[in-house]
Amino acid sequence: MAKQSTPAGRARRAPDSGPAAEQRILAAIQEAIFDHRLGPGAKLKELALAELFHVSRGTVRAALARLGHTKLVELRLNRGAVVASPSADESRQIFEARCAIECALVAKLAAAASRSDLKALRDCVASEKASYARGDERTGLRLSIDFHCKLAELAGNAVLARILEELVARTPLIALTHGGRVPSTCGVDDHLALIEALARRDARRAGELMREHIGHLELQLNLQWPEPTRTLAEAFGPRAVAA
Amino acid sequence: MAKQSTPAGRARRAPDSGPAAEQRILAAIQEAIFDHRLGPGAKLKELALAELFHVSRGTVRAALARLGHTKLVELRLNRGAVVASPSADESRQIFEARCAIECALVAKLAAAASRSDLKALRDCVASEKASYARGDERTGLRLSIDFHCKLAELAGNAVLARILEELVARTPLIALTHGGRVPSTCGVDDHLALIEALARRDARRAGELMREHIGHLELQLNLQWPEPTRTLAEAFGPRAVAA
DNA sequence: GCTTCCTGTATTGTCAACATAATCACGGCA
DNA sequence: TGCCGTGATTATGTTGACAATACAGGAAGC
Numbered sequence: 001m002a003k004q005s006t007p008a009g010r011a012r013r014a015p016d017s018g019p020a021a022e023q024r025i026l027a028a029i030q031e032a033i034f035d036h037r038l039g040p041g042a043k044l045k046e047l048a049l050a051e052l053f054h055v056s057r058g059t060v061r062a063a064l065a066r067l068g069h070t071k072l073v074e075l076r077l078n079r080g081a082v083v084a085s086p087s088a089d090e091s092r093q094i095f096e097a098r099c100a101i102e103c104a105l106v107a108k109l110a111a112a113a114s115r116s117d118l119k120a121l122r123d124c125v126a127s128e129k130a131s132y133a134r135g136d137e138r139t140g141l142r143l144s145i146d147f148h149c150k151l152a153e154l155a156g157n158a159v160l161a162r163i164l165e166e167l168v169a170r171t172p173l174i175a176l177t178h179g180g181r182v183p184s185t186c187g188v189d190d191h192l193a194l195i196e197a198l199a200r201r202d203a204r205r206a207g208e209l210m211r212e213h214i215g216h217l218e219l220q221l222n223l224q225w226p227e228p229t230r231t232l233a234e235a236f237g238p239r240a241v242a243a
Numbered sequence: 244m245a246k247q248s249t250p251a252g253r254a255r256r257a258p259d260s261g262p263a264a265e266q267r268i269l270a271a272i273q274e275a276i277f278d279h280r281l282g283p284g285a286k287l288k289e290l291a292l293a294e295l296f297h298v299s300r301g302t303v304r305a306a307l308a309r310l311g312h313t314k315l316v317e318l319r320l321n322r323g324a325v326v327a328s329p330s331a332d333e334s335r336q337i338f339e340a341r342c343a344i345e346c347a348l349v350a351k352l353a354a355a356a357s358r359s360d361l362k363a364l365r366d367c368v369a370s371e372k373a374s375y376a377r378g379d380e381r382t383g384l385r386l387s388i389d390f391h392c393k394l395a396e397l398a399g400n401a402v403l404a405r406i407l408e409e410l411v412a413r414t415p416l417i418a419l420t421h422g423g424r425v426p427s428t429c430g431v432d433d434h435l436a437l438i439e440a441l442a443r444r445d446a447r448r449a450g451e452l453m454r455e456h457i458g459h460l461e462l463q464l465n466l467q468w469p470e471p472t473r474t475l476a477e478a479f480g481p482r483a484v485a486a
Numbered sequence: 487g488c489t490t491c492c493t494g495t496a497t498t499g500t501c502a503a504c505a506t507a508a509t510c511a512c513g514g515c516a
Numbered sequence: 517t518g519c520c521g522t523g524a525t526t527a528t529g530t531t532g533a534c535a536a537t538a539c540a541g542g543a544a545g546c
Contacts, residue, residue, distance in 0.1 A: 104343030
């Protein structure tokens with residue numbers, strides 16, 4: 001017998017609340033950030049989200065708390081949650097962290113990657129390339145990010161994979177916050193070169209390539225640019241006034 | 244004027260609830276795990292904790308959720324939270340992750356550590372050594388852990404520091420879960436040697452030493468031992484029955 | 487004697503209302 | 517005209533009660 005204990009209002013086919021729903025909301029917000037439909041500073045009101053996803057505010061709060069822990073959203077006391085705006089400093093640190101982690105991963109993969117591992121990586125890059133070729137930047141970017149996560153997964157270290165995933169998830173925000181254009185091809189060639197090094201079991205070269213690749217990403221995101229002015233005092237500071 | 248808006252029952256000198264209290268509970272549980280007063284598998288009942296800390300269940304839930312995110316506690320659906328018991332596999336992955344991160348940190352420090360940085364590290368090891376010398380293993384272990392966190396802090400990368408902190412926090416659980424005795428001197432000599440390498444700006448040697456040091460930790464924790472049997476089926480499996 | 491089912495209890499998950507704090511709009515004032 | 521104080525509104529933080537689920541003990545059946 002199906003459990004129809006819920007009064008009558010809304011039959012719960014898909015669970016309208018609970019940990020499952022929390023996961024659903026979390027994933028939805030994360031995807032929205034990925035797809036640039038939510039930019040840095042966007043306000044995430046509990047009530048609005050609760051109504052939108054047909055869940056209680058408590059569920060939304062739990063999801064926002066988790067997103068806050070991964071630093072994808074900033075939780076301000078008594079002032080709600082907004083999509084995070086990583087500072088330039090923080091962004092550099094994120095790339096530095098990625099470099100450390102991903103270099104270790106490729107070193108491990110260079111030593112232990114199986115034939116099927118390499119094939120999986122090549123497939124990943126292939127569909128990535130195809131997406132860019134047909135102008136679908138959104139999917140391309142997604143697959144490009146997937147490539148990095150795949151590296152972690154294939155390296156057989158779930159702990160590092162999880163950490164890397166959280167770091168990688170913050171990259172789109174860095175791009176948006178600092179005005180860098182999302183690169184049009186996002187390093188497909190870098191990815192291919194890296195795979196070749198892995199195939200040759202050339203750990204040293206693979207590490208170099210990864211370092212360079214992340215360096216490219218960092219440059220493309222224009223981190224060397226000054227941080228966008230956020231306050232009026234900055235925007236109309238001495239320099240602007242003097243002119 | 245002091246805000247005495249609370250009715251009358253209990254004047255809130257220390258905040259009895261809210262984000263501050265959440266932090267307090269989180270820290271308390273984390274310390275209890277550090278000090279081995281809470282071992283793997285220990286049940287963390289919401290109501291008990293709420294009464295113990297004079298907060299509402301909601302606050303406890305929030306704290307547990309955060310601890311769950313850092314994997315210090317395991318959250319089981321409808322079955323509450325227990326202190327985590329990292330598997331042998333997971334433990335190895337944690338050490339691998341620490342190795343990757345800490346090697347990157349010492350490489351950076353070897354290049355950029357200032358005189359005061361080195362002094363801070365030496366001071367840290369000195370008090371660590373002193374603690375062990377007077378038989379205070381608890382404080383010694385704490386300071387030993389602090390040393391690793393200090394490395395991250397001095398390296399000037401808050402992102403990596405945070406990640407490392409979470410990884411390091413799980414080490415005591417690994418020791419308890421897999422029955423390894425907590426080492427009596429926990430690598431004070433390793434720490435000193437590492438500092439010397441940093442002082443000589445010898446990045447290569449510092450990396451080697453760090454790798455070795457973490458290797459020592461891993462060995463001391465007896466990860467090569469089989470995992471303790473948890474299920475009856477395992478405990479009384481074919482081998483035991485045959486005898 | 488052992489297993490199986492059942493019932494009572496304890497614990498967690500969920501929700502809706504209340505209290506508190508911040509934001510916004512309006513009107514007075516220099 | 518621009519600024520500041522004030523009040524209304526909105527949003528968040530918190531609490532307590534309710535519902536659903538899992539656990540434990542005991543009774544009945546094999």
